[in-house]
Amino acid sequence: MPNYEIYALKYAGPFFSSGAFLMWLKDWEETVKRNYYIWCIKGSREVVVVDSGVSPELAREKNLTGYINPAEVLSRIDINADEVRHVILTHIHWDHANGVSLFPRATFYVQDEEYRFWLKDQIATRPPFKHVADEAANEYLSSLEGTDRLVLLKGDQEILPGIECLLAPGHTVALQAVAVNTAKGTAILGSDCAHVFRNYQEDWPSALIVDLVAWMKTYEKLRERASSLDLMFPGHDSLMSENYPQVAKDVTKLA
Numbered sequence: 001m002p003n004y005e006i007y008a009l010k011y012a013g014p015f016f017s018s019g020a021f022l023m024w025l026k027d028w029e030e031t032v033k034r035n036y037y038i039w040c041i042k043g044s045r046e047v048v049v050v051d052s053g054v055s056p057e058l059a060r061e062k063n064l065t066g067y068i069n070p071a072e073v074l075s076r077i078d079i080n081a082d083e084v085r086h087v088i089l090t091h092i093h094w095d096h097a098n099g100v101s102l103f104p105r106a107t108f109y110v111q112d113e114e115y116r117f118w119l120k121d122q123i124a125t126r127p128p129f130k131h132v133a134d135e136a137a138n139e140y141l142s143s144l145e146g147t148d149r150l151v152l153l154k155g156d157q158e159i160l161p162g163i164e165c166l167l168a169p170g171h172t173v174a175l176q177a178v179a180v181n182t183a184k185g186t187a188i189l190g191s192d193c194a195h196v197f198r199n200y201q202e203d204w205p206s207a208l209i210v211d212l213v214a215w216m217k218t219y220e221k222l223r224e225r226a227s228s229l230d231l232m233f234p235g236h237d238s239l240m241s242e243n244y245p246q247v248a249k250d251v252t253k254l255a
């Protein structure tokens, strides 16, 4: 089984909010920070990017603090976004999926149920969902429907030896986490199954819950798969930039 290295690439932030955003209904009075990331899984031959970040157009529109084009951050570890072949989308929120067009040759892996929700379910057009949806991603992905550049996964599936997508609902209807074989064991890139490490440590979800029961089951499932708790990586924790070896500006090696 091949081993992979995992890198966290910060493309925007820091953003500040009440602690209740990162630890659901706790820490209202605290001000906490979070960053926006994509991740890169690097093997001896294969490169898999997890999430696509945000395009320069949307970053401008939203006036995103500390924004750097994710393609530029990737170039700092010698990865050319134009040539990336595999992009796993954990879920179709704008901060994770808006940048799909930065990867013109990639195959995108997304859960079928997630895709169907955002593209075909009327509920997704209602205000709380519209608030986090991304029209550009929806349009781009639907233009790929039926081609081999869009793979709609039905549940857990290995996409390359040692890299498995795991259905992990709760934050969205069909978010997927990624289990990765590393030198330290199986790591979990859980994206927004946890905004911060504390969510996993305290068995407590973050904000934007579509199904709390599913979310708690997701924690059980991911804990079972991870070789250790410190190999479970969240979606937005600034500690990913601060507590790991920096290999380039805004890029740290997680495992």
Ligand SMILES: [Zn+2]
Pocket: 093, 095, 096, 192, 235, 236
């Ligand atoms: Zn997010």
